[in-house]
Amino acid sequence: MVWSVVVLGTLLTLQRQWGALAVLDARRLVGLVASGALIACNWGIFIWALKSERLVEASLGYFINPLVSVLLGVLVLRERLTRPQLLALLLAAAGVLNQVVTVGVVPWMGIALALTFGCYGLVRKRIGVNAAVGLSVETALVLPFALAWIAFEASSGHGALVRGQPLELGLLALSGLVTVVPLICFAAAANRLPLTTLGFVQYLSPSITLLLAVFLYQEPFGGMQYLTFAGIWAGLVIFSLEALYHQAGVRKRRVGGEAA
Secondary structure, eight states, X not given: OHHHHHHHHHHHHHHTOHHHHHTOOHHHHHHHHHHHHHHXXXXXXXXXXXXXXXXXHHHHHHHHHHHHHXXXXXXXXXXXXXXXXXXXXXXXXXXHHHHHHHHOSOOHHHHHHHHHHHHHHHHHHHHOOOHHHHHHHHHHHHHHHHHHHHHHHHHTTOSHHHHOOHHHHHHHHHHHHHHHHHXXXXXXXXXXXXXXXXXXXXXXXHHXXXXXXXXXXXXXXXXXXXXXXXXXXXXXXHHHHHHHHHHHHXXXXXXXXXXX
8 A cells, every 4th residue: 555655646746647636526535535445445355365375265256356346337337238248247157156166155255355346446437536546545545544554563573664575675665566557447447448348357357366376376276166267258258259249330330420
């Protein structure tokens, strides 16, 4: 959170967007308080999952998250699913359900991750604030809590500031950039894309994480997990093909209208 504020402050300076903070109205500020609380909870739960060695459950949460985004888009924003999109959703849901059954317990931590980030995307879409400006406000709001925790850890002899090596401190500084860039892209996409589309695109992140876990970190993968992966990616393929078909139709009608 601390290094994210540094990166965002630099970005706002380069883009000369500090003035945009002063013109935010009360409605947007309240929305950013809500989205800031949601993203802070999401980060906290994820770090907790890593520290408690429950990464599998955390990754499951990010597989569930796109389903939450799609459902929020349908239930709250009244976005409509086409039949291919509905089929894609059902295939992806079947894959996630298979993973839940395979794990054998209710993954409350994964569900909490999915709900907090799904609601974060919904709030950001409703308030429609510039991605960098909105994220700057969000991180600034949670910065005091982050600084208080860092001070507590340091006073008790723990934490990276006390025990970290120079390389570790450098990597932590880079974590601000690694955190900010994806979230800015996500917030920008939330303002431009239907929440249903945004939800399916989010399957790329946990899928890449799964590939890294298997091929880089050599974590076990097989059996019923293949069905999970197959269901999710089958849904992605169907959704992508339907989107390409729709875009081709829109482009064809546009060209026909210009010719007329």
